[in-house]
């Protein structure tokens with residue numbers, strides 16, 4: 001686990017995936033005290049970003065993976081594939097984030113194809129899909145997204161919308177948790 005500094009394998013972990021610019025850092029920033037850089041253009045965040053969030057009294061670790069789970073796995077070199085293997089051991093769940101507005105420059109179709117590749121790389125790991133930037137997406141895009149991804153929760157992370165539902169979905173998908181129950185102040 002030396003490639004994943006500060007990630008605690010004993011805490012239930014959700015790993016964020018999705019193309020650059022879909023809103024992963026915005027989500028992490030909104031639900032935890034981690035302060036990943038948020039920039040209006042892609043390919044800026046360079047390190048694995050880790051945040052912790054309380055869902056009810058459960059402590060959940062949220063990991064953002066710039067440069068790893070934001071590009072097709074077929075294009076990765078050996079070292080990057082090793083990171084994937086390490087991530088697979090850390091993750092209890094993957095949250096795949098879609099930019100439903102396609103403002104990040106990736107079509108919904110290519111985003112769906114990225115999800116397929118990630119799904120194939122982590123057999124047995126549950127993937128939840130969220131349609132972010134619902135505020136900026138047109139009806140045609142939302143319909144096409146639903147056709148491609150199935151019924152998914154909508155969110156507008158930059159506006160703080162859909163974050164509570166996100167946390168609830170994550171908690172439900174993690175199932176009975178073995179991680180520590182937080183008894184202190186709010187994080």
Ligand SMILES: Nc1nc2c(ncn2[C@@H]2O[C@H](COP(=O)(O)OP(=O)(O)O)[C@@H](O)[C@H]2O)c(=O)[nH]1
Nearest residue numbers: 020021022023024025026040133136156157158
């Ligand atoms: N309109 C809109 N923009 C968003 C939303 N969420 C994130 N963004 C913007 O999308 C850009 C990329 O977000 P970021 O969190 O850095 O994406 P990341 O590359 O996946 O980490 C930033 O300019 C955000 O402010 C949203 O819900 N609606």
Ligand SMILES: [Mg+2]
Nearest residue numbers: 024025045066
């Ligand atoms: Mg980011």
